[in-house]
Amino acid sequence: MASDPSAPIDYIEFTSPDVEATQAFFTEAFGWSYIDYGPDYKDIQGAGLGGGIERGPLRAPLPVLKADDLEAMLDKVKAAGAEITQEIFEFPGGRRFQFKEPGGTEMAVWTTADDDHG
Known part of the structure; x- marks a missing residue:
């Protein structure tokens, strides 16, 4: 197990x-x-982990990982077998993409505008 993950939750x-x-x-x-x-959209504060509530149909909660280099992480998850469900897009404060890992769980990876190397 890696002691310094490149994309922590x-x-x-x-x-x-x-x-x-x-x-x-x-x-x-x-x-x-x-x-x-x-x-x-409401950004949750004081929950011990960042979070948000988005208006829309119910779906499983979406775990969002953070990476310093979004394009490199996109390449990495593709190489590991992920299905990209939403290509990189911008939102206030950063950019992210969404994917399904081979078992079917949808996840996302984001970077802040300050961390973005792309």
């Missing part, structure tokens, strides 16, 4: 058709707070 993203109800539940049950990025 950094974030987990939840989807909900009712972001407000999910946010209210997480706040009441767990005491989490949020940064509001509009009606369709």
Whole structure:
């Protein structure tokens, strides 16, 4: 097992058709707070790991890894057998891509604008 992973788990993203109800539940049950990025996305604060709630149909939570070199990590996951489900795209603060590992779990890798080497 690697002692210095090149892409540690950094974030987990939840989807909900009712972001407000999910946010209210997480706040009441767990005491989490949020940064509001509009009606369709809330950035979770105080959960011990980065996270977000995105408005949309329910799906399994999305584990998001962080890499310093996004293009190199994209090449690495392709070489390891991943199916790319969303090519690299930009969002406020960084860029990311999504993939399914050979067992079928969808995951993402992101980099901040400051870390991006691409």
